[in-house]
Amino acid sequence: MSIQNPGRRKVIQQLSAVTLAAGGGMGWAGRAFAADPVQLISHRYPALEFWAGKMKTAIPGVEVNTQLMPFDKMGELVTIAMSSKAPTFDIVYVIDSSIVSYAKNGWLRPLDDLWAKYKKEFNLDDLSPTAMKMCTYNGKIYALPGTINVMMLYYRKDVLDGAGKAVPKTAAEYRALAKQLNTPARAGTISCLKPTDATLNEAHWYMNTIGQGWFDDKWNPIFNNERGVRAIESLKEVTQSAQRGFASAANDECTIALQQDAAAMGLQWATRARSVDDPKQSRVVGKFEWAAMPDGHARVLADGYAISAFSKQDPDLLFRIIATATQEANMREASGMLVPPRRSLLQDPDLRAKNRFYAAAGQAIETATPFPPLPEFYAVGEFISRRILQGVTGEMPVKQALDTAAAETTAYLKDRGYYK
Amino acid sequence: MQLTTAGQDAVTPALRKSAARRARRAQHRRLWPFLLPSALVAFFILLYPLGYAFYLSLFNYYLDTGASTFVGFANYADLFTDTRFWAALTRTIGIVVAAVGLEFCVGLTVAYGLYRLTFGVRALNLLMFLPHIITPVVAALFLKWIFAGRWGLLDSLFATFGFFAPDWLGDPAWARVTVVLADAWQFTPFMILVLFAGLNTVDPSQIEAAQIDGASGRQILFRIMLPSIAPIIAFVLTMRMMDAFRYFDTIYVLTGGGPGTATETVTMQTYALAFRLFQIGKASALGVVTLLIVLAFASIIVATVGRRKGRT
Numbered sequence: 001m002s003i004q005n006p007g008r009r010k011v012i013q014q015l016s017a018v019t020l021a022a023g024g025g026m027g028w029a030g031r032a033f034a035a036d037p038v039q040l041i042s043h044r045y046p047a048l049e050f051w052a053g054k055m056k057t058a059i060p061g062v063e064v065n066t067q068l069m070p071f072d073k074m075g076e077l078v079t080i081a082m083s084s085k086a087p088t089f090d091i092v093y094v095i096d097s098s099i100v101s102y103a104k105n106g107w108l109r110p111l112d113d114l115w116a117k118y119k120k121e122f123n124l125d126d127l128s129p130t131a132m133k134m135c136t137y138n139g140k141i142y143a144l145p146g147t148i149n150v151m152m153l154y155y156r157k158d159v160l161d162g163a164g165k166a167v168p169k170t171a172a173e174y175r176a177l178a179k180q181l182n183t184p185a186r187a188g189t190i191s192c193l194k195p196t197d198a199t200l201n202e203a204h205w206y207m208n209t210i211g212q213g214w215f216d217d218k219w220n221p222i223f224n225n226e227r228g229v230r231a232i233e234s235l236k237e238v239t240q241s242a243q244r245g246f247a248s249a250a251n252d253e254c255t256i257a258l259q260q261d262a263a264a265m266g267l268q269w270a271t272r273a274r275s276v277d278d279p280k281q282s283r284v285v286g287k288f289e290w291a292a293m294p295d296g297h298a299r300v301l302a303d304g305y306a307i308s309a310f311s312k313q314d315p316d317l318l319f320r321i322i323a324t325a326t327q328e329a330n331m332r333e334a335s336g337m338l339v340p341p342r343r344s345l346l347q348d349p350d351l352r353a354k355n356r357f358y359a360a361a362g363q364a365i366e367t368a369t370p371f372p373p374l375p376e377f378y379a380v381g382e383f384i385s386r387r388i389l390q391g392v393t394g395e396m397p398v399k400q401a402l403d404t405a406a407a408e409t410t411a412y413l414k415d416r417g418y419y420k
Numbered sequence: 421m422q423l424t425t426a427g428q429d430a431v432t433p434a435l436r437k438s439a440a441r442r443a444r445r446a447q448h449r450r451l452w453p454f455l456l457p458s459a460l461v462a463f464f465i466l467l468y469p470l471g472y473a474f475y476l477s478l479f480n481y482y483l484d485t486g487a488s489t490f491v492g493f494a495n496y497a498d499l500f501t502d503t504r505f506w507a508a509l510t511r512t513i514g515i516v517v518a519a520v521g522l523e524f525c526v527g528l529t530v531a532y533g534l535y536r537l538t539f540g541v542r543a544l545n546l547l548m549f550l551p552h553i554i555t556p557v558v559a560a561l562f563l564k565w566i567f568a569g570r571w572g573l574l575d576s577l578f579a580t581f582g583f584f585a586p587d588w589l590g591d592p593a594w595a596r597v598t599v600v601l602a603d604a605w606q607f608t609p610f611m612i613l614v615l616f617a618g619l620n621t622v623d624p625s626q627i628e629a630a631q632i633d634g635a636s637g638r639q640i641l642f643r644i645m646l647p648s649i650a651p652i653i654a655f656v657l658t659m660r661m662m663d664a665f666r667y668f669d670t671i672y673v674l675t676g677g678g679p680g681t682a683t684e685t686v687t688m689q690t691y692a693l694a695f696r697l698f699q700i701g702k703a704s705a706l707g708v709v710t711l712l713i714v715l716a717f718a719s720i721i722v723a724t725v726g727r728r729k730g731r732t
Contacts, residue, residue, distance in 0.1 A: 076695045083483050105484055184584060195678050196696065245569025247590035247679030253568065262570045382696040390680035393592050412697065416482070 037063035038313055038321060041078060042093035043303075044068035047271055047338040051146050051305075054325035055091070064321060071197065082107040082308065090311040090318055094143050095303045096134035101375040102306070103137040109307045110140040114319040122323040131341035134302035134370055144319075145304035146326045147271065147338040151201060152298060152357075152364040154258055154276065155265035157289045159186075168294045171209045175234060178241040181264040188241030190266030192254040193392065196378065199385035200371070201299050202267060206231040208297035208369050215372050219418050221409050223384065224402035232402060236392045247393055259283065267293060270339045270364065273357035290360035296367025302341060339365070376416060383408040470711070477705035483698040495705035504681065505689065505706070509713070512685040515596065516664040519603040523660060526604065527611025532641060534612070535619045545613070552609040560673035563602045567674070592682035595675050599683050602670050607663070611656060618652035619645060658718045665714045686710050
């Protein structure tokens with residue numbers, strides 16, 4: 001027996017509308033007779049705030065109402081609205097993992113026709129193939145990238161020079177160096193293991209350098225095989241040299257540890273590079289250098305904007321808003337806040353000189369590995385990240401923790417129609 | 421037919437009683453419409469969602485795809501065989517007992533201190549109530565900056581004296597202690613306020629009589645005052661217990677349920693099931709189970725404290 005529940009949909013639609021009205025719809029009251037504003041929902045960090053601002057002024061006369069919030073919260077609201085096919089949001093912030101998930105559910109509008117129409121006007125061929133690959137699902141384009149973000153090695157050149165150490169070239173060297181640089185006052189490395197996203201980001205590098213990845217080609221978990229166990233054992237060892245509070249630290253806490261001279265090196269997103277050179281926030285201006293992670297395989301993602309399949313707005317208008325906001329001139333203006341997904345900008349000598357981290361970011365992108373294109377990866381990541389942490393903090397042996405996560409993952413994916 | 425005087429005497433009280441009953445019923449019938457708005461609100465806000473949650477708990481329903489299959493009580497069976505659920509439940513009970521116990525002990529001590537105090541009571545009461553009037557998420561953010569490793573307020577204080585504090589949020593055992601302390605910081609003022617108000621309702625003549633009989637301050641507190649406010653204690657413990665069972669926002673901000681599952685309570689698990697795994701059926705089942713557990717605990721507290729009151 002199955003239910004097709006119009007009542008449920010209706011309730012969820014109404015809830016979404018109420019949430020939206022409470023969260024950002026204040027502007028509606030005074031413009032009862034104007035055209036409906038375009039609704040944007042997005043995660044929030046400086047580059048995304050910049051894009052949201054540009055969208056507001058992208059097309060004269062078109063009002064764009066922006067709602068920016070933490071990633072998890074945004075994911076919840078998008079899921080509630082989209083699962084009920086509500087036209088609550090028109091433009092949705094997406095990353096590679098959410099693109100596969102939302103596109104699989106039919107929540108996003110394919111953009112191939114609009115892409116072809118506006119390719120020349122917005123010089124869309126300049127967008128890097130790496131970014132475009134991550135904005136594509138089953139051969140169709142679903143998003144326009146605003147940033148290509150990659151995790152890379154941050155290291156204190158002065159500390160390494162003082163200790164007579166070179167930049168690590170392998171995962172084993174990284175582990176050894178973290179231990180050597182560790183002191184009570186300054187951790188050898190940062191570690192960001194707050195579940196779910198941060199844990200997956202960091203474990204991804206270990207799982208792809210020491211381990212053999214997360215899944216085989218039939219989506220069977222392989223993260224609990226011998227090399228996977230070794231990978232998490234290695235992560236556990238590195239956390240012995242990490243800053244206190246690492247198990248509840250996400251990107252913000254780790255960035256602060258770097259800025260406040262509380263750690264000598266670590267794995268962190270390229271979009272955070274500028275902040276360690278910002279004298280208003282950092283005690284170590286000019287002391288950090290960057291490199292691709294030893295042995296490569298750090299996480300890379302494209303984040304950008306997609307159009308809701310349930311939007312009542314003109315898709316052509318929505319596409320032009322996104323494309324205008326993320327056009328080359330604006331991307332150049334925002335270059336210090338992000339790694340531009342346009343090849344011309346990433347190779348631009350002026351920008352490379354202005355943004356010291358570009359060279360390392362470029363190398364990191366070449367050797368990086370995205371998350372597995374499994375639409376349910378974030379869902380199963382809930383089990384995986386918590387079990388990894390149980391292994392790392394010693395609540396459970398690593399092997400047992402990973403086996404438990406693998407069993408939970410398999411059961412979940414089986415329930416969702418895999419392995420038939 | 422004529423009734424005898426004796427017969428009249430026997431029948432009249434019965435008739436009077438019956439007439440009084442009829443009058444009461446008529447009055448109640450007139451009052452019912454006044455209850456209707458509240459009943460409707462209670463139905464739509466409490467009973468309908470509860471019934472709907474129970475209905476959803478009978479389906480294997482995924483929020484993201486909308487796929488839904490009737491599975492009867494399979495979600496409940498899955499939960500009861502899930503080690504993570506039992507671990508979360510045990511942990512929740514531990515956190516609730518520790519937090520509410522701490523709040524009650526500290527709350528009672530401070531309330532008694534305020535009761536005995538002869539000046540500055542109002543100002544102190546107001547100051548102590550401050551943590552309770554801050555929005556829980558904002559309070560949790562304050563606490564995060566207090567307990568944060570290395571640059572947090574506590575760590576900095578310890579570092580000033582050359583100590584390195586424990587990893588408040590990163591060590592599984594300390595993380596549990598921290599979430600208990602966080603809850604106590606926020607809700608002890610509520611306990612103080614209610615218990616202080618309760619102590620002030622105790623009949624002074626009883627206390628004076630006990631003093632004349634030579635009772636010590638401790639005897640007066642435990643033998644007279646606390647039994648006198650037993651219903652208030654039952655109320656405040658029940659309220660706090662129900663609240664603590666739904667403890668979510670502070671844990672969400674402080675530890676996200678981690679490290680690992682060290683601070684994962686049943687509400688955190690419900691959240692994970694609904695919004696990370698999209699298993700609405702299973703999350704609804706867990707919600708219903710949580711409600712029944714809280715109901716059972718509340719009944720036990722009310723019955724226990726009520727019985728004690730009866731004995732005294």
